[in-house]
Amino acid sequence: MGKIVIDGKSLTIEKVVHIARGNEEVIISEDAYDKVRESRKIVDEIVKNDVVKYGITTGFGKFADVTITQEDCKTLQRNLIISHACGFGEPFSIDETRAIMLLRINNLVKGYSGIRVETLNTLIDMLNKGVTPIIPQKGSLGASGDLAPLAHMVLPMLGEGEAVFNGERMTGKKAMELAGIDIIELTAKEGLALINGTQVMTAVGVLALYDSKILLEAADITSALTLEALRGIRDAFNPAIHEIRPHQGQINTAENMLKLVEGSTFITSQGDIRVQDAYSLRCIPQVHGASKDAYRYVREKVEIEINSVTDNPIITREGEVYSGGNFHGQPMAIIFDFLGIAMSEIGNISERRLERLINYQLNDLPAFLVKKGGLNSGYMITQYAAAALVSENKVLAHPASVDSIPSSANQEDHVSMGTIAARKARDIINNTYRVVATEMMAACQAIDFREGFKLGEATQTAYNEIRKEVQFIEEDIVMYKDLDLCTELLKSEKINNAVNDIIKINI
Template sequence: MSKTIKHFLFGEGHLTAGIALQIARGEIPGIISEASRIKIRKNRKAVVHIVDKGEAVYGINTGFGPLCTTKISKEETKVLQTNILQSHSVGVGEPIAEEIAKLMLILKLQSLCKGYSGIAETTLDRILWHIDNNAIPVVPCQGSVGASGDLAPLSHLFLPLIGLGKVEYQGYTISTETLFQKKGLQAITLGPKEGLALINGTQFIAAHAVQVIAKLYNCLSQADIIGTMMIEGLQGSVKPFYKELHELRPFKGNIHVASRVRAFLKGSEINEDHIDCNRVQDPYSLRCIPQVHGASRNAWLHLKELLEVELNAVTDNPIIIDEELTISGGNFHGQPLAIALDYACIAASELGNISDRRIYLSLEGNTGVPKLLMKHTGINSGYMILQYTTAALASENKGLCFPSSADSIPTSLGQEDHVSMGSIGARKALTVIENVEKILAIELLTAAQAFEFRKPMKSGKILEEIYKTVRANVSFATKDRVFAIDIEKGIEMIKNQTIIKVVEEVIKKEKLALDIEFLDEFESY
């Protein structure tokens, strides 16, 4: 995650996924800077001037989409903006996670505070109030095609501004009317352009992408650690991770992963014990960890770079440069993130795919550990069925990997004739990553089980401490039990970044200087 700062200046500061999450989690406040307020007020005056002139400008004094040639009178421009929030609130499905909805508010506020959207300062202050007071609008998960902005979800997000919709507040879902009664608030009257500015943009896609970045980072970091523990448990070779090999094919991700694995194996008695064994080479799931994990790392890095551009962009339409220049363009189109999210979705799936292969390999009984990772099988099935679960999850992920951005269905009577479907891709990517968390949890359990059979030999300091932490949560299995309980504990460790924290603690305590290349680039967001 990004380094913690004292506060963030909306419209002026450089927003990252990490900073957005810190604001969403109440770790740092967000403030609309005075410099941004000056730009916002100036831009708002430009919109008022356009209305007074009466010259037709899309979304200010015209209808929307195919109604762009329908002129709206000066008196009706305010009604138009309220109507658009209501007519476009057509989302269906379960509500998105509260944190994602809060991220949408944060990302939208950043975009609007750039001062090119014609929004009123009072409207922005009300959005900031919702963020600061954790009064988070309820937003259905389905209904956006990710093109003319995330219209439906953003409409639901901002219904509370005009006194409609529902919010999550203090652990309850309540109507906006009830919230207003509790807090003594009144609905806002939107002025010209404001409704359109609120609902045009990619914040549904981008908010999901923020979580993709954070969750996939956790999976990538832990997959390297767990994969290394499995190498130890199955007595795999360290040679495929030599620096000399990866300098000959210097993909950043590959080099980074290989250097991490070498660092985790440093000082291992287990590795030294079989350094001259007659096994020529390991299966791909061990030997090709740098190539597979590394490729997924590269995909993550690409999405991170693109998302950071998007988080600091103006993505609504039209853009108000000044009184004389308004531009109807396509900055709301989700394609730049849609393709990258599909790429990240595949990258996440592959992380789970190779993890499942390592789990299967650990059960075969050909690597010096008992078949099914248990000495007394027959009456006991051992870890056999845990791999059924990872196979099911890996297969489900493959089905979810069809790229949403490859599809397009025209909308708005053909005015919007190419759409990104990035909203669907973003949701799918998160589902895949959540499945990968479960796969990695099971690999952590099987790797620890295999690791135990190497005792009394010791691994390096980091892996030894990780092993102790796993054992503090899940005991060694000598006979069958309800493994679902173990799996739940494993999932909790993955989601809570337990083993990442162990690595950080050991490095700090032992004052280890790990020679890991590209560390900052791949470990901050």
């Protein structure tokens, strides 16, 4: 793909993934550099003339009324970073941290932050050369920006903290030395420019959102396999039903289901075997569709945020310095809560279809999809594990954005908890991948018990991809290994891509 140009206005979710996960290098457009230089001139003039402006010549938060002299500006910025780096817990993954760095760069190059080009280039060099700061996941309130985690991002720039370089965790100073990147000293406004923004919650949410699209496609493919395994009824997906309740996600899902099972002899019509299917089969368009509508709404908001300015204060082209609230994470907090709820429901209905596959009281298949039941447990405990994940998702789906705890001596009296919302959405999606993978394995196992039938062309393709990784289970095996393989297969998009070569799955 080559180097990706960063200009503050054209970053996409897919580009974030290419850079964060594909290690693509970035370059900054000349126009963006010009804007950064102009913004910096304004900061230098403010300092030179001892003008009182928040975050430039004053303290922070409740200390906004404390004036800082020119001589103390550098000390102020360093103190800001080292005092704010108080995160806790396991670090963000390499790809999440790279996404955080990228989004902060994209914010800075818009030219409203007052950072020096030299400081910006240091962060770019770290991203391109693979110096990845260790950033603990916990500690952000999601307003005043992601202060604590972003402070950890900055530490290696100052020769402090820790980083990963060439796969090894080490001190930030050593990582910078090995990568050939000079340590810097922050000057007026720069510390605040680096940490006052929503880039941590947004970065985690961007990658989760990308993964959710893969999962939504896989959920349709999986549910089509289950529909065939249970000899479900095609009538529930007739366009006549969905045209009169025209939610786009519902319409798309019903259309997907019919395309996926086209040519199948497993599928039945109303009255052939039964008059109606259970809700977990019959209502796939309504449930999956609602989650797809949520996905599209979240995507729209994320695409706005990744190209937005989330600093405080804002330095305008006209030289004005405005204190506002663009650092407040509420726009992201609510949508990532929404995304988590939407993806939790994908897992919820998937687990119910899994139950219908393995429960002999609900179908005409061998109990727990295994020969010699009793001697073998088959898929019995896979449903337990899936149920545990679904239950955990219900806990995680409780909104973070409805909570707020005042901070900074009540100056910052309403916060978003948006970073918690993003992390929860990510965890829900990971859990749901496992649930859907379990259903997919069980559906293929059930299909193998039926003889004399033909799968749809698209579902046969999906089945073939699955069987390359996991085989029919004749007797009990160490189950988690196959479940791991199937989960990774889903995440890899191999199944989705193979099916999309035959039909187009619409989200």
